[in-house]
Amino acid sequence: MKKNVLLWIGGGMTILLFAIALFGSYLPFIDSELKEERFRMHDGHLLKAPYDVSWENPLGSSKFGVDNLSRIVVGAKETLLIVFAVSLLRYAIGIPLGLLARRRRGFAHALLTFLNQLFSSVPALLMTVLFAAIPFFLFSTGRLYWMIGIMALVEIGRVGYIVQQQAAALSGEAYMEAGRASGLRPFRLFKAYYLPALLPEMVVHFCLDLGKVLILIGQLGVLTVYLNPGSAEAGMNNDFEFVNTAHDWGSMISDHVPDLNFGHFGSIMIPVFAIVYAVMAFSLLGEGLRRKFNRNGPGA
Amino acid sequence: MLIAASIRSLLIAVCVFVAVALVALIPRTFTVTVDPDYWLVPDGRLDWQAYGENIRSFAANFFENGSLGTTRYGEPVGPVVVKALLLSLPVIAGALSVGFLLGIPKGIFDYLLSRTRFSVLGSGTTWLIQALPDFFLLLVVRWYLIHHPIADIRFFAREGWESLAIPIALAAVYPIFYIARITSAAIASEEGKMYVKTARAKGMPDHVVFSRHVMSNAAGRVLTHFMPLGVYILSSLLLIEALRNVPGASYRMFQAIDYNKVTASTGNAEPGVIIGIAFGFMVLVQLFHLIGYLARRRFSIR
Numbered sequence: 001m002k003k004n005v006l007l008w009i010g011g012g013m014t015i016l017l018f019a020i021a022l023f024g025s026y027l028p029f030i031d032s033e034l035k036e037e038r039f040r041m042h043d044g045h046l047l048k049a050p051y052d053v054s055w056e057n058p059l060g061s062s063k064f065g066v067d068n069l070s071r072i073v074v075g076a077k078e079t080l081l082i083v084f085a086v087s088l089l090r091y092a093i094g095i096p097l098g099l100l101a102r103r104r105r106g107f108a109h110a111l112l113t114f115l116n117q118l119f120s121s122v123p124a125l126l127m128t129v130l131f132a133a134i135p136f137f138l139f140s141t142g143r144l145y146w147m148i149g150i151m152a153l154v155e156i157g158r159v160g161y162i163v164q165q166q167a168a169a170l171s172g173e174a175y176m177e178a179g180r181a182s183g184l185r186p187f188r189l190f191k192a193y194y195l196p197a198l199l200p201e202m203v204v205h206f207c208l209d210l211g212k213v214l215i216l217i218g219q220l221g222v223l224t225v226y227l228n229p230g231s232a233e234a235g236m237n238n239d240f241e242f243v244n245t246a247h248d249w250g251s252m253i254s255d256h257v258p259d260l261n262f263g264h265f266g267s268i269m270i271p272v273f274a275i276v277y278a279v280m281a282f283s284l285l286g287e288g289l290r291r292k293f294n295r296n297g298p299g300a
Numbered sequence: 301m302l303i304a305a306s307i308r309s310l311l312i313a314v315c316v317f318v319a320v321a322l323v324a325l326i327p328r329t330f331t332v333t334v335d336p337d338y339w340l341v342p343d344g345r346l347d348w349q350a351y352g353e354n355i356r357s358f359a360a361n362f363f364e365n366g367s368l369g370t371t372r373y374g375e376p377v378g379p380v381v382v383k384a385l386l387l388s389l390p391v392i393a394g395a396l397s398v399g400f401l402l403g404i405p406k407g408i409f410d411y412l413l414s415r416t417r418f419s420v421l422g423s424g425t426t427w428l429i430q431a432l433p434d435f436f437l438l439l440v441v442r443w444y445l446i447h448h449p450i451a452d453i454r455f456f457a458r459e460g461w462e463s464l465a466i467p468i469a470l471a472a473v474y475p476i477f478y479i480a481r482i483t484s485a486a487i488a489s490e491e492g493k494m495y496v497k498t499a500r501a502k503g504m505p506d507h508v509v510f511s512r513h514v515m516s517n518a519a520g521r522v523l524t525h526f527m528p529l530g531v532y533i534l535s536s537l538l539l540i541e542a543l544r545n546v547p548g549a550s551y552r553m554f555q556a557i558d559y560n561k562v563t564a565s566t567g568n569a570e571p572g573v574i575i576g577i578a579f580g581f582m583v584l585v586q587l588f589h590l591i592g593y594l595a596r597r598r599f600s601i602r
Binding site for chain 1: 312313315316317319320323324326327328329330342343344345346427431432433434435436438439442443446447528531534535538539542543550553554557558559560569574578581582585
């Protein structure tokens with residue numbers, strides 16, 4: 001049997017990613033407290049952060065002396081939690097909505113069409129930023145949760161649409177008719193008939209969706225839209241500036257965007273590469289799963 | 301039946317537009333209090349009075365004077381929106397054309413390779429490149445062109461051939477490989493069909509079967525993706541324009557949203573610009589829809 005290379009590579013990369021996120025902080029060379037070290041004595045010389053790549057800082061350090069490798073590892077857990085929260089929310093709402101809309105009429109279908117139209121006429125990224133800028137979300141203490149909700153909402157239409165199409169196709173199958181003829185209630189029909197048939201496709205789409213959410217987080221990072229701006233630092237005249245205290249990869253990118261104006265690309269590429277790695281891991285896993293399910297045939 | 305469907309989709313389009321306008325008109329005011337520990341505590345709760353006032357004055361301005369208000373620089377919004385859209389339009393059109401012109405041949409190439417053992421080079425590279433995040437490529441290109449200039453190409457050019465070539469090239473990357481994937485899949489599914497086998501069995505030369513039957517039917521399938529691709533390009537345009545500092549439609553709207561880390565300057569939100577550009581986007585998307593539909597009709601007549 002031909003080995004499913006994609007699944008092995010994708011699975012391996014994903015497992016490594018989870019391992020780093022869960023256990024990385026405990027590794028001896030990772031500084032899990034992310035201490036700032038603005039000055040350092042080396043060979044009798046006084047060095048000032050940011051430090052170059054060295055054994056102490058395998059990936060260099062930030063402007064405040066925080067080791068970049070430690071920051072990436074500590075931020076992995078936060079980032080993955082956000083990504084999973086967004087995707088789970090999308091599917092938790094998208095799947096029922098899609099199932100309810102399978103007959104292409106009625107309230108659920110109208111709602112789905114509305115959501116799809118809304119977030120396809122103005123690109124998703126811009127809609128997300130538009131919602132994020134609303135003072136109610138921007139200044140609330142639960143801002144991270146609102147942002148998760150916003151990021152989830154913006155693509156629910158797409159998820160629901162896919163589910164709707166597949167559920168509509170399934171509805172025509174003979175065994176579905178049998179189920180309906182037996183007088184099963186809709187909820188039971190969903191649970192016992194639709195969901196098992198949809199599950200393989202949904203799992204594949206979920207994995208690919210994880211990658212898409214991570215890309216969205218990265219894009220928001222490049223635009224310096226912080227997911228979780230942290231505490232506010234006072235300026236003069238009753239204004240204030242958000243000071244980033246979060247460590248997710250998107251915020252890391254945002255922290256380093258000003259460096260681009262000085263031509264320093266090194267610092268921003270570290271979280272970018274982390275995101276690229278994770279996106280590749282999820283995409284390969286999703287593709288590998290798709291090949292596996294296609295090979296086993298429907299009803300696996 | 302058709303009329304009912306188009307009325308319904310028009311109604312939904314109007315609802316969508318009104319929803320976007322309502323979100324854009326939300327007032328950006330917030331209050332700040334100082335708590336006993338001298339921390340500043342911002343409060344962004346919606347001020348319904350101010351919101352109602354915003355909506356009322358905007359609607360009055362729009363219906364009486366036909367204007368969308370003024371930008372932060374005091375200019376009327378209309379011409380600014382048109383200018384921004386005109387800046388982006390060549391890039392969008394160019395990226396779509398390049399996407400199809402280069403994507404379809406790549407897709408055919410991938411399909412032909414897929415039957416040999418070099419299939420990884422074809423569909424493998426295609427899949428890899430369309431799975432990469434777009435900002436990755438953008439940052440790499442910006443870094444490379446700035447640090448290792450090739451032939452005096454300027455990344456931030458506003459006029460000259462680079463001002464079109466660079467954004468079109470950047471925006472077209474994903475479409476090329478996306479269309480290549482779709483084309484390859486469409487050809488693969490057409491090849492399995494009975495009429496193709498029949499034609500071949502009857503002795504028709506391979507290339508005639510391919511161009512007359514397979515490609516023209518596959519083309520119809522590929523062209524259904526015209527609209528989603530157009531929408532994707534609008535989305536990726538935001539980052540391209542932002543990193544090149546070009547106030548095209550997407551970036552100008554981003555500036556109008558005025559998301560800001562330094563909150564003192566959130567007085568610059570321009571709801572008129574947001575609404576104007578959103579309307580422009582909707583018209584564009586309908587145009588993509590129309591083009592895709594017409595192109596499909598032309599191809600699947602056979």
